[in-house]
Amino acid sequence: MNEPPVVKVFITKDGVQYFFWCPFCNSFHRHGAVSAGHRIAHCNHLSNSPYLFGGYILKEYTQKELRELGLPIDYYKKRKKK
Numbered sequence: 001m002n003e004p005p006v007v008k009v010f011i012t013k014d015g016v017q018y019f020f021w022c023p024f025c026n027s028f029h030r031h032g033a034v035s036a037g038h039r040i041a042h043c044n045h046l047s048n049s050p051y052l053f054g055g056y057i058l059k060e061y062t063q064k065e066l067r068e069l070g071l072p073i074d075y076y077k078k079r080k081k082k
Contacts, residue, residue, distance in 0.1 A: 007056045024049035
């Protein structure tokens with residue numbers, strides 16, 4: 001059995017959700033940012049997405065990757081733990 005693909009995600013400014021652009025659905029997928037890891041795909045069943053059967057692994061962009069993409073690092077700070 002093949003491992004689910006890894007999808008790099010952004011975290012919302014409030015630290016509540018992960019999100020990424022899905023090239024198969026042409027829309028954003030959002031998931032709760034409790035922890036990264038395996039998720040079931042939100043792909044539209046008509047999209048022929050390879051994510052439909054087995055989902056994907058969410059992995060946050062690192063600070064280095066965000067800098068390399070030219071994105072503002074301070075926007076993606078994680079929420080503070082209580």
